[in-house]
């Protein structure tokens with residue numbers, strides 16, 4: 001079952017483990033018994049593997065400003081060897 005955070009005005013925040021179906025139900029404060037409101041926190045991103053985090057960050061950075069490349073990454077500028085056959089000189093050029 002997931003853990004939900006609730007906030008009581010006089011007492012502060014507390015966590016409650018309850019079924020997902022009961023997540024929106026009013027939660028009584030364990031100290032004063034008042035109805036507490038649910039608060040939303042950040043997910044546990046520290047548990048993400050560093051390599052995956054770097055990939056996700058790079059993906060988020062390039063979402064609106066993609067990185068522009070002028071050649072295929074990892075290949076040299078002249079991947080195809082130059083031919084020395086004289087018959088190839090008569091072929092049409094682009």
Ligand SMILES: [Zn+2]
Pocket residue numbers: 008009010011012029030031032033034
């Ligand atoms: Zn309270």
